[in-house]
Amino acid sequence: DTEVTQTPKHLVMGMTNKKSLKCEQHMGHRAMYWYKQKAKKPPELMFVYSYEKLSINESVPSRFSPECPNSSLLNLHLHALQPEDSALYLCASSRGGTSTGELFFGEGSRLTVL
Amino acid sequence: GQNIDQPTEMTATEGAIVQINCTYQTSGFNGLFWYQQHAGEAPTFLSYNVLDGLEEKGRFSSFLSRSKGYSYLLLKELQMKDSASYLCAVRDWNSSASKIIFGSGTRLSIRP
Numbered sequence: 001d002t003e004v005t006q007t008p009k010h011l012v013m014g015m016t017n018k019k020s021l022k023c024e025q026h027m028g029h030r031a032m033y034w035y036k037q038k039a040k041k042p043p044e045l046m047f048v049y050s051y052e053k054l055s056i057n058e059s060v061p062s063r064f065s066p067e068c069p070n071s072s073l074l075n076l077h078l079h080a081l082q083p084e085d086s087a088l089y090l091c092a093s094s095r096g097g098t099s100t101g102e103l104f105f106g107e108g109s110r111l112t113v114l
Numbered sequence: 115g116q117n118i119d120q121p122t123e124m125t126a127t128e129g130a131i132v133q134i135n136c137t138y139q140t141s142g143f144n145g146l147f148w149y150q151q152h153a154g155e156a157p158t159f160l161s162y163n164v165l166d167g168l169e170e171k172g173r174f175s176s177f178l179s180r181s182k183g184y185s186y187l188l189l190k191e192l193q194m195k196d197s198a199s200y201l202c203a204v205r206d207w208n209s210s211a212s213k214i215i216f217g218s219g220t221r222l223s224i225r226p
Contacts, residue, residue: 033214042201042216043157055211090156102147103203103214105156 003027006091006106014114015081021109023074023091032074033103034066035090043090049074081113116140118217120202125223130192134220136185136202144207147214148176148187151199160187160200189222197224 004025013019023032031050035043048056049068057066063085065077074091088110092103117139126132138146145164149157161169163178163185175188187200202217 040221042219045213045215048211048213050211056213058213102159102162103149103157104159107156 004091004093004104004106006089006109008109009107010110010112012112012114013078013081015083017081018077018079020078021076021089021091021111023076023106024072025093025104026072027093027095027104028071029093029095029101029104030071031094032068033092033094034074034076035092037088037090037108047076078111081111083113086111086113116204116206116215118202118204118215120200120217120220122218123221123223125225126189126192128192128194128224128226131188131190132192132222134187134189134200134202134222136187136217138183138185138202138204138217140183140204140206140215142207142212143180143183143204144212145205146176146178146185147203147205148174148185149201149203149216151201151219153198157201192224194224194226197222 007022033048034046037043045058046060047066052068063080067075088108090108091106094103095101120136148160151157161176168177173190178185199219199221201219203214205214
C-alpha cells in the first residue's frame with residue numbers, strides 16, 4: 001500500500017463552522033505533513049509531525065489546529081476560517097522521520113470558505 | 115531562511131529535450147527533490163539528489179552541484195503528457211527538525 005488517503009476531497013464551510021480534514025497512511029511512515037496550496041502557487045508547508053509529535057509549525061494561525069492521534073493518522077481541525085483560507089490542503093508522509101525519503105502526497109482536500 | 119529559484123514557464127516541442135534549472139540557498143541543505151504536478155492533482159515524486167552528480171531514471175535525469183547551489187531536471191523524448199508544473203524542493207535541516215520547502219515551480223508546455 002503506497003497511498004496517502006485524504007478525506008473529504010471537497011469541503012465548503014462558512015466562517016463560523018468547525019470542520020476537520022483527515023489523512024491516513026499505512027506505509028509505516030513516521031513523519032507526516034500538512035501543506036497548503038493556492039492556485040498556480042507551490043505547496044506551502046504548514047505543520048510537520050515526527051513520531052507523532054509536532055516538530056514544525058510554520059507560524060500558522062491558530063484557527064488551524066493539527067492533531068496526530070497515531071502514526072497512521074493526521075487531522076487538521078478548522079475553526080473560524082477566512083475566505084482567504086480557501087485552498088487545496090495536501091497531506092504528505094515520509095519514512096523514518098523527517099530526515100529521510102521523499103514525500104508521498106495525498107490527492108488533497110479542496111476547501112472553500114464562504 | 116531558504117530561497118529557491120526556477121523559471122516560471124518554459125515551452126518545448128514533443129520529442130525534444132528540455133532542461134529545467136533550479137538554484138537554491140539554504141543553511142542546512144540535506145537533499146533536493148523534483149516533483150511533477152499536473153493541474154488539479156497532487157505532486158508526484160520524480161527524483162532525489164543528495165550527493166553531487168547525475169541521477170538517471172528513464173526519460174528523466176536530475177543533476178546536483180552542492181557547491182553551486184544548483185540543480186537541473188532533464189526531460190528527454192518529450193511527450194504531450196509531460197505538460198505539467200515541475201517543482202524543485204529542498205530539504206532544510208536545522209538542529210531539531212527538517213522540512214521540505216518547494217520552489218515556485220516551472221510550468222512546462224509541450225507543443226506538437
